[in-house]
Structures are given as C-alpha cells and as structure tokens.
Amino acid sequence: MLPEFDLLRPNTLPEALAMLAEHAPDVMPLAGGTNVIVELRDSHKSPKMLMDVGKLRELCGIRRDDGHIIIGGGTTIAELLTHPLIVDHGLPLQQAAARLGNPLVRNRATVAGNLVNASPAADTAPPLMALGAEVELTSQAGSRRVPLDEFIVGVNKTCIQPDELVTAIRWPGPPARSAAGFYKIGLRKADACSVINAAAMVIWDESGRCRQARIVIGAAAPKPVRAHEAEAALQGQPLTDDVIAEAAHLAAQATQPIDDIRGTAAYRQRIAEVIVRRLLTQIVIAQGGSARCQ
Numbered sequence: 001m002l003p004e005f006d007l008l009r010p011n012t013l014p015e016a017l018a019m020l021a022e023h024a025p026d027v028m029p030l031a032g033g034t035n036v037i038v039e040l041r042d043s044h045k046s047p048k049m050l051m052d053v054g055k056l057r058e059l060c061g062i063r064r065d066d067g068h069i070i071i072g073g074g075t076t077i078a079e080l081l082t083h084p085l086i087v088d089h090g091l092p093l094q095q096a097a098a099r100l101g102n103p104l105v106r107n108r109a110t111v112a113g114n115l116v117n118a119s120p121a122a123d124t125a126p127p128l129m130a131l132g133a134e135v136e137l138t139s140q141a142g143s144r145r146v147p148l149d150e151f152i153v154g155v156n157k158t159c160i161q162p163d164e165l166v167t168a169i170r171w172p173g174p175p176a177r178s179a180a181g182f183y184k185i186g187l188r189k190a191d192a193c194s195v196i197n198a199a200a201m202v203i204w205d206e207s208g209r210c211r212q213a214r215i216v217i218g219a220a221a222p223k224p225v226r227a228h229e230a231e232a233a234l235q236g237q238p239l240t241d242d243v244i245a246e247a248a249h250l251a252a253q254a255t256q257p258i259d260d261i262r263g264t265a266a267y268r269q270r271i272a273e274v275i276v277r278r279l280l281t282q283i284v285i286a287q288g289g290s291a292r293c294q
C-alpha cells in the first residue's frame with residue numbers, strides 16, 4: 001500500500017520552482033517513479049507531497065551547445081540508447097543505459113532520478129563522471145553547476161537542496177584522440193543491479209601515449225570511486241598490456257567494497273581489477289589499437 005500524499009502537477013519549470021520554494025522540504029520531486037514508488041511502497045519514505053516533474057518541457061531534450069553535450073534532467077534512460085549525440089559523444093553513458101534495468105524501467109527512469117537517488121550501484125554515475133560531467137541545479141534563486149563527483153556525497157546522499165531541481169547534466173564533447181567505455185557485472189546478464197561497474201575515458205597524445213585518463217568504479221564504495229593512482233600510472237605511457245594490468249591493480253586498491261547479498265567485498269575488489277583491465281583493453285582496441293603498438 002502507498003502512504004497518502006498530495007500530488008502537485010506543475011506545467012512549467014517556474015511553476016515547479018515556486019512550488020518547491022513554498023513547500024520544501026515537505027515536497028519530493030517525482031520523475032519516472034522507479035525509485036520513489038518502490039520506496040513509498042516499502043515505507044522507506046513518506047513525503048507529504050510529491051511533485052510530478054514529468055511534464056516539464058524544460059527538463060527534456062539532448063543538445064550540443066558551446067562544445068558541451070547537454071541532456072535535460074528528465075531525459076529517460078531509453079532516450080540515451082539511440083540519440084546520435086550520446087552514441088557519438090557519450091558512448092559509456094549509452095553502454096550503461098543499455099544495461100540499466102529492463103525496457104519498462106528504461107522507458108520511465110530518468111538520468112536525474114538515477115543521480116539524485118545516488119545508489120552506490122547507480123549505472124549512469126560512473127560513465128558521467130568519466131566524461132567529466134557537471135550537474136545543473138536550479139531553484140528560484142538561480143542555477144549553479146556542481147561536478148558530479150561533488151554532487152554525490154554518499155549512499156543515497158547528494159548536495160541538492162530541497163528547493164532545487166536537477167535541470168540538466170552536461171559534459172565537454174570528448175577531445176580528439178580519445179575513447180571511452182563502460183563495463184558492468186550483475187548477477188544476471190540483464191535486469192540486474194551492478195555488483196560492480198566501471199567507466200573510463202582515455203585521451204592519447206600525438207605520440208600515442210596516454211595524455212590523460214579517468215577511471216571510475218561503481219558499487220565498490222559509498223559513492224563511485226575515482227581511481228586517481230591508476231590514472232597517474234597510465235599518464236605518459238603507451239597502453240601496453242603490462243601498463244593496463246598495473247593500472248587495473250591500482251584501481252582495485254582504490255575501492256572500499258562491502259559484503260552484501262550480491263557479492264562479498266573480496267569478490268568485488270578482485271572483479272574490479274578484472275573489469276578495469278578489460279575496459280581499458282577494449283578502449284585501446286576501440287581507438288584502433290595503435291597506442292598499444294607504440
């Protein structure tokens with residue numbers, strides 16, 4: 001049974017922000033509802049009011065502006081699967097979308113919902129962090145941008161204020177000589193939460209060495225982990241099997257996994273090393289394998 005609540009249905013973003021300003025913190029945004037409704041049913045949350053943000057056109061759309069890819073907070077996971085800007089400039093996000101839930105969930109679930117819910121296993125967070133994404137938060141007072149790494153602060157915790165909405169997520173269009181990808185291990189091949197997931201982006205220099213890398217591992221700590229030591233181990237190097245193996249080992253050391261029903265901490269740490277190695281190898285192959293042969 002669902003608890004009782006009032007449902008607010010704004011038609012425009014200004015209306016929605018006014019409602020939040022008036023009723024926060026007693027009102028909770030409702031997008032696809034694939035987290036919210038489950039939590040209401042399980043009595044984990046009982047807000048006095050839900051505010052349906054599904055009608056807000058201002059939260060929709062995927063576009064390119066000033067060298068950045070910008071997706072509205074209300075973008076559904078299904079929309080990420082085929083949009084040319086995502087396929088061309090956000091491949092790890094597209095790959096993550098393809099592994100998130102099932103078609104029914106993907107048709108309703110939104111990117112903002114996935115990020116604000118801030119599950120350690122959220123599938124869109126590592127790819128967006130690897131791409132260098134920022135979250136745009138808007139209230140009646142105006143908008144601010146927060147790097148995704150700082151937006152998520154812990155298990156189901158973000159820095160969003162009760163009167164703010166996630167209006168957009170944006171990242172710089174990937175630079176030349178770069179490639180990126182996403183890898184997920186679940187208990188099943190489809191419709192399964194991540195036991196562990198990872199995303200990475202590599203930028204090569206003109207000589208074929210790694211100029212910069214971002215490696216992010218999910219479901220391995222209270223929030224997605226940036227593997228800074230592993231990234232440093234790749235910098236300036238040709239991405240040979242040995243260099244990749246060392247970086248994967250360092251990446252796994254950056255995790256702080258827990259035992260839970262989906263896997264033990266020891267398994268997660270071991271498998272983190274395996275998937276980072278596979279992911280980096282796939283990225284090198286996607287780039288044409290040339291860096292590997294230098």
Ligand SMILES: Cc1cc2nc3c(=O)[nH]c(=O)nc-3n(C[C@H](O)[C@H](O)[C@H](O)COP(=O)(O)OP(=O)(O)OC[C@H]3O[C@@H](n4cnc5c(N)ncnc54)[C@H](O)[C@@H]3O)c2cc1C
Pocket residue numbers: 028029030031032033034035036037038053059073074099100101102105108109110111112113114115116117121122123124160164165166167191192193194
């Ligand atoms: C069967 C099933 C399978 C699933 N599988 C996966 C999976 O494989 N991987 C995965 O990562 N997740 C999975 N999920 C979780 C869920 O589908 C995602 O987290 C989804 O992206 C949440 O989006 P939503 O639009 O449904 O959010 P909602 O449930 O509507 O909202 C989630 C949270 O975000 C807030 N919110 C929503 N929109 C905004 C906004 N614009 N601004 C501010 N706050 C906002 C809400 O107030 C709430 O706190 C699964 C869920 C189900 C039911």
